[in-house]
Amino acid sequence: MANLNPRPLTPEAIQRLHAKMRSRHWQDPTSESSSLVVVVPPQSPVSPQDTFSTLISGVGEESAQTHSPYASPPSTPPRAPRQRQQKSLTPAERAKRREKIEIFLEADHERQQQAEPSSLPVIKAPNFGLPSKSYKSTPILTAESATPQPTTKRTFSLPILGGSDDYRFIGFDSQVQALMNCYRLPWAVQYEVSRYRSQNTAFCFSLNEYNEIFEKLCQIHQAVRTKHGQLDGSNIEARQVFSLIRSIYRKRPPSKGHEGKESQLDSMELRIDVSQIDAKDPYVELDFEEKAILAGSGAGLGLSPDSPDGPEWYGGRVAQCVTLVEHPKKKNPVLAQKPNEDLFTLVLMKHKIAPSTRVSRMFGSRRILQCSISKKVVKKRSEALRNFFWGKRFVLNGRVFEAICAKDETVYMLETGDYIEGVMQVPTLDHISNNGRMTMGEFFDWHNPIIFNSRQTISKWSARFSLGFSRSIPACRFDPRNILEMQDIRNGAGLHDWEVMTDGCGFMNREVALQVQRMLDLKHLPTAIQARVGGVKGMFMLHPSLAENALSQPRLWCRSSQIKIRHGQHFFVTSSHSQLTLDLLRCAHPKMPANLSRELISCLDNGGVTADLFEQILIETLEQKFTQLATWDGKDARVRLWHAVFDLEHVLQGRLRRETAGASRAWGYGEALDITELEFSFDSDDEDETEEMSVSGDPEQTSGLPAGLAEQVLHFLMQGFHPNEAPILKEKLDKLILRIVQEYVKKYRLVLERSVEAFALPDPLGVLEPGQVYFRGTTSWQNRDGSWSDTLLGDVLATRHPCKVASDVQKFVAVDCPELREWPDVVLFSTKGARSPLSLLGGGDYDGDTVVVIFEPEIVNAFRNAPLLPNGLCQGDPAPDFIEKYFDKSVQRLDQFLRVESDHGVILKILQKMLLAPLVNQNTVGMYSTMHEKACLEYGYNDPKTIILAQKFCQCLDGVKAGLTIKPSVKNEDKKLFDSISLPKSRGGQQGFTDESWMVSPRKRATKSSSLPPDVIERLWDMGQTKAIEYRKILSDPERKGGRYNDPVLCEPYESACARAKALMSIGIGEAMKEDIEEIEATVDWIRDEYDERVEQKKYPLKQLAWKERREVINSVATELKASLEALDITVLSKLEAERVAASYAYVSDMRRYNRTHPKWQDKGTDFPFNVMFRELANIKAQSKPHAIAITEDFSMRLVVHSSFVRKH
Incomplete structure (x- = not known):
């Protein structure tokens, strides 16, 4: 165990260190370079390439070259995985190590004291005929420092922190792991095997059974293995794991306690075996990433011509999700006697496509585990949760993962090594890539180096780690000399944060905007983006200089307030391209109109806006939505209803979010999340709101019916169903209407037609006076008098989330400044005055905050600004004490x-504890x-x-x-x-x-x-x-009952087939057809019995399950039905005719069953036939209409009805 009580430095040792410092005459030879650059003097006993990791590691370790997973491959063969053994140091070695730490810290302190901002050159803004501001800027890296130099980076081995008790195993078995390694199975296959083991111990098999599964996988995919060359098979093989596990399970004899386990196994099938298009296939992505890592081409970082799927491809888009489960302590007396950290276990979930991050692109999706924790568990056992992850190592498939960041209800874990020898022997994993893997200390040096950020508090240093996990896409790459630093504009004495007038906002030249536009295929040139680059975060707007915008190379100007993580000079030269890539979060996409929230309504009411006005807006909003959805008569009623559902439920945005596979926010498709959705979500990184990739609109691959209610209604309408004629469609529409009304009422979503929500940015030219704002949209809006405008004029109200006190809503004057027309779609605030205008709005800044601007005359005229307190303070500013x-x-x-702690292991444990503080x-x-x-x-x-x-x-x-x-x-x-x-x-x-x-x-x-x-x-x-x-x-009016459930069109295929068989029987040749129909009936009846058993189960009825669980149950039944129908020995009916007859019989038999069990409700049915065979029933219905045409699903999901077709004539 590491020394937890290290010997502190004595006064004599401190005096010796200071004497050494004075004798060395420390000077910074690059005093004119940026404060981001730290150069260690040549007479230092430590080389400039040494990092904090080498300082706190043992002295005399063997030097080795480490590589990024996407860097060029080393000239020498990669070294074998390091033996993780803690080195015992003598007292003299410990003292020498502390001396080196002290020297580095004193040099860093002196360097910061010698920084001279007066040496910054001046770059002038273009002159539009008005007074313009001057900006001081300097390259973050000088031309000399940008020249690559050969370096040898020293590495260290992370010590074992406590032995086997510090390890947690996820679906792990040493013998099964050894067998998988012997078969050289790809990562995803091993992951799926472990996932089944972690989810239910009933699906853990003997070693011989696993050997049979792995042998069949090798036989099936031998050709794939040969085709992929250096890859040991494809991760797509994971799709075969389910069918093989089920076949092995069915061979087992029945045993007590395992009744019904097969149905549980079937319900897990969807989690790994859904047929998806390639753009959303996690296994295809994992193959691409593995190729990029093994090639060392850097393709996974994006923007590479060597990428396996075109230059626009980038890696890190697969989420390996783990769910933390709390053990029922009362039901398990053994666990009740263990400490709190043993009250949890980790369960693997299905691989899925998710937004990419800088860390996942750098190391690959396979090396990151995302552990999701329910809010209830976080609230009840927050301290026990931190102890569960703190200092622990989690073993998955022989690889070791350690927690490196906690954000919201998610803990991110990074793969840091192979399973340590000495705890349990595991054969080598050399067939899975390991080049570029880092230990935790090396990860600190890459992402947030301590030696260059040592003046920060520990809490601030740890809070910066979430920057690497912001969901982003790579947009462009910079020459290090084109990343410049410039000072913020400060007014007043500069003692308060609210005196910084440009907090969080820098500049970009036009080339950056052009590359972003080409990358995203945007219609308009983005004038502002929210992004990350290196240790810089915030907003970047177009530079006002015409000369800078004419450059052919992308260039950034970073404000001092944007620099959150400082890196050394050589870091940008010797590291991979990851820190020189612009990580794009969002572009400027204004939302119009905006929605009010409960907090904002209360604040406006306190400011003088009457409740009658809000009530009128709510009634108008509800009446408009209800009329659109509940009007089913008239010309083209079905088309108008389709358009209303499509528009009100934001179906287009949902489809685009699924299509862009995790990058929806950069395109602006995630902007449906407005201020009302943020009211109960308090994210420490407000520009990185939780974005769960919803797939509820995707049609089921088997049945064809989407899980989302809105998409279901649209599919019914497209296939010719009408709510006045189809009771099932009417029921779904009624449910949808009431849900929409519920959303508007419960969340107080009052829609203001004359309002906009957009990014807030400082005036780039300094032409706005205090109290003025500027906004011009790329799309116009209609005024009360019928005219159209694209620029705000007159009094407006501005606010942002959170809105807690009266001063969080402020009245401004919107003006038209022709000089500012180059910056549309953002709200510009003045940089003049005593304090930043955005600081009045809930303490906001310009690093990505959005503001809601209201220009509804009735609200603006009635509102009164809250008076400011003495010294320019507002209600949101706390007292001095x-x-x-x-x-x-x-x-x-x-x-x-x-200075106090020098033990390497203890330092890492304490820092990890701070990273888990959220x-x-x-x-x-x-x-x-x-x-x-x-x-x-x-x-x-x-x-x-x-x-x-x-x-x-x-x-x-x-x-x-x-x-x-x-x-x-x-x-x-x-x-x-x-x-x-x-x-x-x-x-x-x-x-x-x-x-x-x-x-x-x-x-x-x-x-x-x-x-x-x-x-x-x-x-x-x-x-x-x-x-x-x-x-x-x-x-619920009886006159709107929706017609008869017994649709003759849907009954016709089955009734017609029976009539044909009867007619043929009369002449003695219909026996075979009769047998075909009877087999179809028996198969559908059998599947219906299974469906009823799952729907009516006492513990978890279908109606009480969330849509994801319902979808899994329904899809498993539909898959079983489809497979059973294909296995039938049909002799007379064709395959297509058999499917139509089966769908029609499912519909007819459903009514018969319902009428038998509900004699008072004749002529009714359930959702069963549509849940399991919607595609066939929809085809039957559509083909009954005149002029019906066939269309494939990929086209139908991209078609929309233009608003011109639904206008009243």
Whole structure:
């Protein structure tokens, strides 16, 4: 075990170090270079290429060349996996190591003191005939430093931290692992075997059974192995694992306790065996990535002509998801006696396409595990969760993964080595790529080197790790000399963050914008992007200089406020291209109109906007949506209804998100997530909201029916079904209408036609005066008088999320500045005045914050700005003693920490614990948001108690970066005060957002003081509830029953086949056809029995399952039916005719079963025939219509109805 109590430096040792420092005359030979560059003097006892890893590792280790997974292959054969053994150091070696650390830290401190910003050259903005600003900038790398130099990077072996107790195994068995390695199975196949083992021990087989499975895989894919050359087979082989496991399972004799296990196995099939198009096939992507890693071409980083799937391909788009499961402690007395960390286990999930990140592109998707944790578990056992990951190593398929970052409810784990010899022998894994793999310490040096960021606090250093996991796409690559640094514009004394007028926003030249436009195939040139490059984050807008925009090479100007991670000079030269690639997050895509949120409505109401106006907007919104969806009569009613569902449910955006396979936000397809969706999501990295790739709109490959309700309605309408004639379509439409009404009422989605949500950026020319804003859209909007405009003029309101206090909404004057027309689709704010305008809006900045701008005259004219406090402060600004009074602050810097601690293993463990801190801290944010809402009802919006709670919330939201944590005594006192106060349903309390009877049961008003004004949210809730009940009564009107369920068109194929068989029987030649029909009937009846058993199961009825689980159950039944029909020995009927007869019989028999079990409800049925054979039933219905045409699914999913076809004539 590593030494947990290292000997501190003595006063004599410190004096010797200072004497050495003075005698060496440390000077920075590149004083004119950027502050991002750190050059170690040549007379230093440590070479410039040494990193923090080599300093804290053992002295005298063997030097070795390490390579990025995408760098050029080494000239010498790659070294074998390192033996991870901790080296025992003598006291003299330990003292020598501490001396080297001290020398590096003192040099870093002196370098920062000698930085001279006055040496920056001046770059002038173009002159438009008005006074322009000058900007100081300098290359982050000088021309001399950009010349590559040969280096030898020293590496180290991470010590074993405690032996076998520090290991957690995921579906692991040493004998099975050895067998898989002997067969040289590809990674995805091994992953699938482990996934079955982790999900259910009933599917763990004997070694002989596994040997049979692996032998068959080798026989099936021998040709594929030969074709792929250096690859040992293809990851696509993973698709065969399910069928082989099921065949082996069925050979087993029945045993007690395993009844019904086969149905559980069948329900798991979809998780690995769905036929997907290549663009969304994770196994194809894994093959591409493995080829790129083995070739060392750097193709996985993107923008490479050597990529296996064209120059636009990039890697890192496959998610290896792991779910953390909490053991039922009460049911397991053995676990009850173990420590908290053993209360959890990890279950592997299916590979899936997901957004790419810089880290996943650099190391490959296979080397990253994403562990998802439910919010409930995080809330209940946050400390136990951190202990579960802290200092532990997780073994999957013989590879070791360690936790390196926690973000939201996800822990990211990186592959750091092979399974360590000495704990359990595992044969070599040399057939799976291992070049470029890093240990945890080496990963720190690559991503966030401690030696160049040692002046940061530990909490701030650890908070920067999430930057590497921002979901992005590679857009362009820079010469290191074209990444420049420039100073921020500061007004006033510069003592406060809100005096920085350009916080988080730099410049890009036109070439960068052109490459982004070509990469994404955008219609308009993006004038602003949100991106990452190296250790820089934030927004980049077009540079105002015509000369800079004329350059043919891409160039960036980074503000000092954008530099979050500092790297050494040689880092950019010797590392891979990953840190010189522009990681694009989003382009400027304004959303018009914007939606209001509950917080914003409360703030506007407090500012003077009447509740009558909000009520009128809500009624107009609901009436418009309901009329569009509930009008089923008239000319082209089916087409208009299709267009309404398509538009209101954002179906196009959903399809585009699926088509772009994880890069939807860069294209702007993820912008449907507006401010109302963010109200209950408090992400520490606000530009990186959670984006779960929904596949609910994809048609099932077997049945053809999508899982999403909106897509189901669209498919029914396209195939000729009409809600007045098809009860099943009417039921789905009714459910969809009520769901949409519920969404608008519960989330208070008041649509303001004259509003826009867009990126907020500083004025690049300095022409706007304080209190002025500028916005011009690339698309125009209609004014009240019928005219059209593309530029805002007059008074407007601006706000952003979160909106907690009265000053978070501010009134501005929108002006037209011809000089600023080069920057459309963004809201520009003035850089003049005492403070940044965006700092008034909930403490915002320009690193990617979006603002909602309202120019509805009735709202703007009624609103009154909250008065500013003395010294230019607003209600959101805390008092001077606020932090000291309510928060504990971690002020220890990295250099201070390293002076105290020198043991390598202990340092890594402590830093890893800080990286996992978000698991513990995030609960406080939601808790204080709820407390603030309670205080608004109990004390009033402007009460000091309410305002202090809002300030606590904001500090907790950003406190992780600043090292702030709420004091336990303060937190307990606040909880004691507000836990006894419950929120009404209107604000999400009393199951208000999940109660299915929310539209039926009357609700008592929350008790409020008579001195407080009525709550506008309560009033909108009551009105919305009344309208919802009214709409439900309309939809349940008997006159809208939707026709007869017994559709003669769908019954015709089965009835016609029976009639033909009967006619042929009369002449003695119909026996074979009769047998065909009887076999079809028996097969459908058998599948129906299985379907009913799963739907009606007592523990998890189908209606109570989430759509993903329902989809899995239904698809497994549909797959079984299709396979059974294909296996039939049909002699008379053709294959196509047999499928039509089977679909028709499923429809007819469904009505017969329903009528037998529900004698009071004649002529009705269930969803069964459409769930399992929708494609065949839809074809029957469509072909019954005149002028029907055939169309393939890939075309139908790309067709839309233009709005011109649905206009009233």
